[in-house]
Amino acid sequence: MKVVVAENCGFCPGVKNAIRMAEKVLGRHRKVSREEKNVYSLGPIIHNSDVVQRLAKTGLKTVESIRQIPQLPAGGTVLIRSHGAAPNQIAELEEKGINIVDATCVLVKRVQRIAGQLDRAGYKVVVIGDENHPEVQAVVGSATDVIVLADESDLHKLPLNGKLGIVCQTTQSQEHFSRMLGAIGKHGFSELKVINTLCKEAIKRQESAVQLCKQVDIMFVLGGLESANTRKLAELCKKYNSQTFHLQNWSEFDKNTIFGKNKTLPKIAGVTAGASTPEWIIAEFVENLTKIK
Numbered sequence: 001m002k003v004v005v006a007e008n009c010g011f012c013p014g015v016k017n018a019i020r021m022a023e024k025v026l027g028r029h030r031k032v033s034r035e036e037k038n039v040y041s042l043g044p045i046i047h048n049s050d051v052v053q054r055l056a057k058t059g060l061k062t063v064e065s066i067r068q069i070p071q072l073p074a075g076g077t078v079l080i081r082s083h084g085a086a087p088n089q090i091a092e093l094e095e096k097g098i099n100i101v102d103a104t105c106v107l108v109k110r111v112q113r114i115a116g117q118l119d120r121a122g123y124k125v126v127v128i129g130d131e132n133h134p135e136v137q138a139v140v141g142s143a144t145d146v147i148v149l150a151d152e153s154d155l156h157k158l159p160l161n162g163k164l165g166i167v168c169q170t171t172q173s174q175e176h177f178s179r180m181l182g183a184i185g186k187h188g189f190s191e192l193k194v195i196n197t198l199c200k201e202a203i204k205r206q207e208s209a210v211q212l213c214k215q216v217d218i219m220f221v222l223g224g225l226e227s228a229n230t231r232k233l234a235e236l237c238k239k240y241n242s243q244t245f246h247l248q249n250w251s252e253f254d255k256n257t258i259f260g261k262n263k264t265l266p267k268i269a270g271v272t273a274g275a276s277t278p279e280w281i282i283a284e285f286v287e288n289l290t291k292i293k
């Protein structure tokens, strides 16, 4: 089968940096005493279970809450993942005396900083995004009383005639951001300040994916099921190509389910991958898909 890979896909600079930092810390900790060599990640370092499992083999322990990290002297180091952590979490870690290695993506940090600035300037901070996503939760912790809007059904959360300061989760689509801005405008406000906090890397991946999915018979989006930017890619591709499948890796590929038992094989398949999907997953998938006859 002919397979075309999206021009922009896979690891973004923020994810590459987080992995580089994790590997560096793990390498350093191999040489020190047993007590000091615990390296924790507060939540998965990135939303890709293959990468998390690989780093776990070299000693990275993923914990879901700070309570799971023991008190020093056995405390060791905690890595702040690319999605960041809320200021109160950082303060709690500092109180526990744990070394902090901050791998938060600079663009994610920027959203947190802007939320704080808007709050101090008297705006009611509004984040367009998923309230369960760690990036959004860290932004919520960076200002007082932040409102999170996932979609139009959340507009009722807005104050009437409020002075609103709006930011967006970095991996949302331009389409969704602008649609929500229109809806907020119609809902009413006394003053509106909008800062575009979308990530250009995520946008580039979305544009390449949409362009490609329109030209192929079937589209595969590779990446973690928890990965917001991968899910957004799959959502966009599904809109333009109903034959879109979101898979984590080649092991999830099932020819019968995907192509149907009696169907003729599609001629051209497109492949894209989220910003947290490593190159080896893409390469393995493409190699195996190409062999299908």
Ligand code: SF4
Residues within 6 Å of the ligand: 012, 013, 014, 015, 082, 105, 106, 107, 108, 170, 171, 199, 200, 201, 202, 229, 275
């Ligand atoms: S997708 Fe963008 S915001 Fe998210 S980690 Fe990558 S570079 Fe940073």
